[in-house]
Amino acid sequence: MTGLQEERTTDGLRALAEQAGRDLEDASALEILRWAAAAFGPRLCVTSSMEDAVVAHLASRALPGVDVVFLDTGYHFEETIGTRDAVEAVMDVNVLTLTPLRTVAEQDAEHGPRLHDRDPDLCCALRKVEPLERGLRGYTAWATGLRRDESPTRAGTPVVGWDDKRRKVKISPIARWTQDDVDAYVAEHGVLTNPLLTDGYASVGCAPCTRRVLRGEDARAGRWAGRGKTECGLHG
Numbered sequence: 761m762t763g764l765q766e767e768r769t770t771d772g773l774r775a776l777a778e779q780a781g782r783d784l785e786d787a788s789a790l791e792i793l794r795w796a797a798a799a800f801g802p803r804l805c806v807t808s809s810m811e812d813a814v815v816a817h818l819a820s821r822a823l824p825g826v827d828v829v830f831l832d833t834g835y836h837f838e839e840t841i842g843t844r845d846a847v848e849a850v851m852d853v854n855v856l857t858l859t860p861l862r863t864v865a866e867q868d869a870e871h872g873p874r875l876h877d878r879d880p881d882l883c884c885a886l887r888k889v890e891p892l893e894r895g896l897r898g899y900t901a902w903a904t905g906l907r908r909d910e911s912p913t914r915a916g917t918p919v920v921g922w923d924d925k926r927r928k929v930k931i932s933p934i935a936r937w938t939q940d941d942v943d944a945y946v947a948e949h950g951v952l953t954n955p956l957l958t959d960g961y962a963s964v965g966c967a968p969c970t971r972r973v974l975r976g977e978d979a980r981a982g983r984w985a986g987r988g989k990t991e992c993g994l995h996g
């Protein structure tokens with residue numbers, strides 16, 4: 761196995777991540793992912809909501825065949841599942857679809873229907889957070905598509921940091937990008953995007969918890985609108 765992670769303790773990995781976050785602050789997204797590929801090899805994965813395949817595309821250039829983890833909550837738009845299938849078919853990545861421990865029907869039987877309306881934090885914990893934590897167990901580092909300009913809660917996202925909750929290196933190679941940067945990369949490389957992005961949705965999550973955004977709203981305003989919730993817990 762390539763990389764540094766085998767010899768490193770948790771404290772060593774944390775120090776490595778924090779140092780890399782400082783050293784790579786001004787690096788390009790591809791340089792950040794090439795560093796991660798060299799450091800972690802196959803123990804690096806990408807997580808994708810299939811809003812677009814930008815980070816998966818970048819990661820496949822740094823580490824061909826990289827694992828791309830997708831959480832199938834059972835509540836996705838069909839366009840999102842279609843994007844996942846297209847990414848799997850055309851890109852040099854290994855898509856891994858993770859599912860919750862219970863189907864939607866089983867969850868309804870246990871907690872009552874439409875848990876997402878009554879207790880979205882519990883619904884996200886069961887359908888997103890638990891599967892992600894299970895899925896990340898075999899990895900030392902994970903890469904995400906978080907961007908600082910998406911919302912105030914993401915403004916401090918480091919390009920490389922330490923995920924203390926999961927004790928893993930967390931890489932956000934496009935943290936410094938704007939939406940214009942994303943659009944330019946998509947256009948230049950012909951990257952797959954979710955068709956809902958051209959249908960009024962600026963951020964795509966589960967269907968019951970996502971609406972189109974209005975002019976002037978930030979990109980995540982359409983997520984859990986009116987429920988006092990802005991994050992699903994994957995990045996908290």
Ligand code: SF4
Nearest residue numbers: 876880883884966969
């Ligand atoms: Fe449940 Fe909504 Fe969270 Fe999806 S986004 S897991 S439907 S609360």
